[in-house]
Amino acid sequence: MYVSKIKFLLLFLVSQLFWIGAEAQTGLNSGLHFNSHEVIQDERTSLDLTPNEPLSIKEKLILDFDIRFRPGDGYYGYIFKMLGKESVPIDLVSNLASETENFWLVVGDQSVLSFYWKDLGGAIYNEWVKIKLVYTPELGEFSLSINGIEKKTTLKDFTKLKDFQLVFGSSKVPEMLNSDVCPMTLKNIRIHDADVLLRNWELKKHGNGLVYDEVKTYEAEVRFANWEIDKHIYWRKNKKIVMPGILGITSTPSSDSIFIVGLDQLKLYNTTSGEIATFSYQYGNPFPCLDNNLVYNSLTREIWSYSFDTVAINKLDLKTFKWTAAPDTCPEPDLWHHIRLYNAPENEIMTFGGYGHYTYKSNLMTLKDGANSWDSINKSSQVPPRYLSSMGWLDDQKVLIFGGYGSPSGNQGINPQHYYDLYSLDLQSKNIEKIRELKDNVPPFTPVANAILSEDKSSFYTLIHNNINYNTHLQLAEIGISKELFRVYEDSIPYNFLDTKSWAGLFLNTSKSTLIAITQSDSLVEIFQHAYPPLLKSEATQIAKGSTGITRLLYIFIVAVLIIAGIIAYRKYRKQPNPLNSTDDNPLPPTTELLGLQENKTASIILMGGLQIYDSSGTDITGQFTPTLKQLFLLIYLSSILDKKGISSELLTELLWSDKSATSARNNRNVNISKIRLLLEKLSSNLHLTHDNTFWKIEHDQTVYSDVLDSLKLVQKLKSNLKLTEVEANRLLRNSAEGSICPSVQTDWMDQFKADFTAQLLDALMIMIHRTQDHQQITRISDSILKLDPLNDEALKMKCLSLFKLGKKGQALSAYNQFCKDYSNMLGQEFEIEFSVLLNEG
Structure with missing residues (x-):
């Protein structure tokens, strides 16, 4: 078996000859992930862009790159260290968690330009950020911009610096020694001399310890690399x-x-x-x-x-x-x-x-x-x-x-x-x-x-x-x-x-x-x-431009030998445990996808089908609401979005604490209002409990998702004779398929909210069903109507007709029989319209 496998792999390698050096597919991960404080100093990542010769600039140095910061494993460290003529350092340093400076540019012995997170609109983690450094030697002018926000300074003592060494992350270069590495990922490092592109390191494909720029194949040395593209090659135990x-x-x-x-x-x-x-x-x-x-x-x-x-x-x-x-x-x-x-x-x-x-x-x-x-x-x-x-x-x-x-x-x-x-x-x-x-x-x-x-x-x-x-x-x-x-x-x-x-x-x-x-x-x-998509190792391997065909064939031969050696080694040692890292089971809350929320993690208030509340990180905090807090929250929130005006303190007291004395009721109301306010602050900074001396209201912007508020906006659009987009229609059907608001909350005041909202939703769904000729869509809308109004015979008729026209006669009859059963159970009498008559009425 192993002989045949080796033959197959050799044949397979030959078939891949023409793929070597091909462009990577779109949608691939790219960038160099830097080991930072989560590992010992000796294993932190280094990217030396000038290992063989300094970078020479004639007119103007322009260095720009994309960077992504991550939280949680140390915040202080150098982004890059640059050494100019006569050993003048030009360093970009970060302290992502600092309450003062978060980024500062050091020239010589002084910090000359600095940025705060607030300059950038807040801390930016796990997103690509653009940084650009411009140095004009003749003027001694330095400019640093982050995401297009620029700061400048002129230093007359630092002119005519034209030859540079440049290292990102950890550095073993004498006079540039560094082991403090910013927790970052880099890609698309470009260096210009005025308008002339000198270097372009995309940091996608790579070699073993080397990566080449796209202009003239200049080498950069990498130590302790974690290449993002390698995630398309190797399995990781999760x-x-x-x-x-x-x-x-x-x-x-x-x-x-x-x-x-x-x-x-x-x-x-x-x-x-x-x-x-x-x-x-x-x-x-x-x-x-x-x-x-x-x-x-x-x-x-x-x-x-x-x-x-x-x-x-x-x-x-x-x-x-x-x-x-x-x-x-x-x-x-x-x-x-x-x-x-x-x-x-x-x-x-x-x-x-x-x-x-x-x-x-x-x-x-x-x-x-x-x-x-x-x-x-x-x-x-x-x-x-x-x-x-x-x-x-x-x-x-x-x-x-x-x-x-x-x-x-x-x-x-x-x-x-x-x-x-x-x-x-x-x-x-x-x-x-x-x-x-x-x-x-x-x-x-x-x-x-x-x-x-x-x-x-x-x-x-x-x-x-x-x-x-x-x-x-x-x-x-x-x-x-x-x-x-x-x-x-x-x-x-x-x-x-x-x-x-x-x-x-x-x-x-x-x-x-x-x-x-x-x-x-x-x-x-x-x-x-x-x-995804997966890659062969050869598809992520960077070969210097200008390599001869013989070099490529030699490369293929080496890869083939390595694979065969790997198979033989695997045969001998396959019983050894796998060295991939693993993590223990860590029970956490359910996913937002399961509960019908938007795919992106966002603060969310879900009422249809049952109360579910998620904070901005996607964590379910519903359990932190006691039964009293749930009722208080629902009263204020539904009064805010359905009645618009909110609810008074007197009515809150009457509905929730009518069995207590005036003083005790007021104290209970104030204590629970304070608890609600703290929970809402935890939910989102964009969600507020307000009181205008008359009414309590809960208000928020669209960064907080609410299925009821979302549905009301779509209902209003339909009632204004506007057409819903396909995405909006699917969203309204998804919401309505969950059923009424908080079915487990059974109180008189809640029944009124449910009835008002359900009536609006049913009106909108009937508008939708009469506007479409798509029988699949009619079936979906009918299901939503029947979820909200199980005895709606018009929805039953349209559903059965659509199923019948789709050739699903058995499903049509099953839907009719289920309706008849529910009708009899709820009303204590038989549904009088026969199946054949129902279809003929259509």
């Missing part, structure tokens, strides 16, 4: 989680949230922030099936647990953390390592393949919500029986099915083999068509369950491993759909494959452009990250 009783793993469509589902609890991993939250179920539990029988319903934001032995779908509400059932048994799995998805247009679970009782399967299984049975279609005439396949979305109507391990007959004992064929499955017709098959010169492997479509849709990514071995490893592979392509990326992840005891998956966080690999073995889950 988390290690130990959780007994794991039943499976699933994720949201954008993979912002990944759910690790156990028998008694669930862990939610936010792939954007790296946070982990742990939740115990408030009622019930999933089916105790060990073959990952889980999907995420993106429409209802529920996790669905299923068993092939029953048609009842067990649903977890991610707001209440209650399952609809509490099953205690599950039959021995007959479909180990089947692939699965939630088919939203049909509101169904779909699975394919699997293995059990010495037999491989090729059945396409579907279960609609509320159906009486699983539908099973034997596809063995089109796709040989198998398990350990991969599935991924091709478009809205089709999915890919790739590879696996099985046998033509399905019998484990007759000619089991690896499959490298690729199919497309039409979700509506359930037809499967073969696209292509990989050629024979591939090493034996099976893919993981998930396939990720490339941006141009010409290929897909998955993780592959040799399922014959226990001590194996996962490697990222790119496989062509419409073209002949099979590319394996060099870095790997250790993986102990023990068939029914292990599982691995690949996810893509689309907002962060990050690939997430997850391995699970019994109760151990390990999570790895990799920047």
Whole structure:
């Protein structure tokens, strides 16, 4: 096996010859991350731009670069040290946490120009900042600008400095020694002499300890480098989680949230922030099936647990953390390592393949919500029986099915083999068509369950491993759909494959452009990250311009030898533990994506479906509001945004403390008002509790997101006969799909707020539904109306008609039957309009 792998890698390297020196793809991370105070002095990063000869300037020195500061690991340090003629230092120093100067330019023995964060509008962390230094030798004039804000000075004692040494970060150069490094990342360092560009270090691709400028290939030396582009090459271990009783793993469509589902609890991993939250179920539990029988319903934001032995779908509400059932048994799995998805247009679970009782399967299984049975279609005439396949979305109507391990007959004992064929499955017709098959010169492997479509849709990514071995490893592979392509990326992840005891998956966080690999073995889950799109090492290697073809071939030969040596070394030492860093499980609050907020972390007030309050860092602080504080907050806030004028102290007292004496009620009100004020300050500096001697109000600007206020603005736009954009329409539907304001708060005063707001929302939704001819959109709007008004027969009629015209007659009938059931339960009488009559009325 290893001989064939070496042959394959050599063939693969030859196919990459023409890629060497190619331009990097767009969307790649770039920059040099400087080790700062988080490491010892000897390991701090240095970038020496003049290791061989000084930089000579004739007219005017212009140095500009992009820099990104980070908090948390020391704040003081040099950005750069420059040494001019006669050993005159010109240094840019930072102290990011100082309450006085934050940046200052040192020339000779004095600080001549300084900046404060307030000069720049506040502290700027984790964003790219532009810094520009200009020195005019004839005048002795120095200019320093940060993000376009400029300060100047003229020093008559420092003229005609024209030869410079320049080092960023740590310096070992005599007369420029430094170990205090600013916590920063740099890119796009440019040096001009007046209008002439002398140097341009992009700090993207790089060599080993060297990086070349783009003008004349001048060398710069780098020590202890952390290249941002390398995140596209290497996997980094992000988390290690130990959780007994794991039943499976699933994720949201954008993979912002990944759910690790156990028998008694669930862990939610936010792939954007790296946070982990742990939740115990408030009622019930999933089916105790060990073959990952889980999907995420993106429409209802529920996790669905299923068993092939029953048609009842067990649903977890991610707001209440209650399952609809509490099953205690599950039959021995007959479909180990089947692939699965939630088919939203049909509101169904779909699975394919699997293995059990010495037999491989090729059945396409579907279960609609509320159906009486699983539908099973034997596809063995089109796709040989198998398990350990991969599935991924091709478009809205089709999915890919790739590879696996099985046998033509399905019998484990007759000619089991690896499959490298690729199919497309039409979700509506359930037809499967073969696209292509990989050629024979591939090493034996099976893919993981998930396939990720490339941006141009010409290929897909998955993780592959040799399922014959226990001590194996996962490697990222790119496989062509419409073209002949099979590319394996060099870095790997250790993986102990023990068939029914292990599982691995690949996810893509689309907002962060990050690939997430997850391995699970019994109760151990390990999570790895990799920047997207992935790169081969050769694609991130910088070769000096002007290198000859022979030099390039020599480079390829060296890379080939190194890879072969790496394979041999890996074979010998693959049982050794992986040296990548890991972090312990750190339970933190849930993600904003899960709760329907905007993707960016922002201070947020969510009322629809239940009260949820997040501060500007995305931390859930709802738990800090006691029941009394919640009611006080809701009274003032809803009075502010629905009544506009706010609420008086007298009415607050009457509604919340009517059972107390006047003095006691006043004291209670004042104490709780003070507590609310402190909580609002913690929530956002742009949110204020005000009192104008008559009314209490809570006011904020648009930096604080409010789903009710957002919805009201969209409602007003519709009522003004203005058309909503697609984004606005989706936002209003998303908000309204959550249901009424704070359904758990049951008081007379709250009922009035709910009724007023719901009436406005329903009016707006009816305007929307009558303005569109899109049956998919009509169905979504109808669902939102019925969520707010379950007995709205007009919305029912439009929903059934639209589903019928979309060819979803079964769903139309199911929607009608559910409405009739709810109608009877609520009103105690039968719904009088028959299904056929309802459709004919349309």
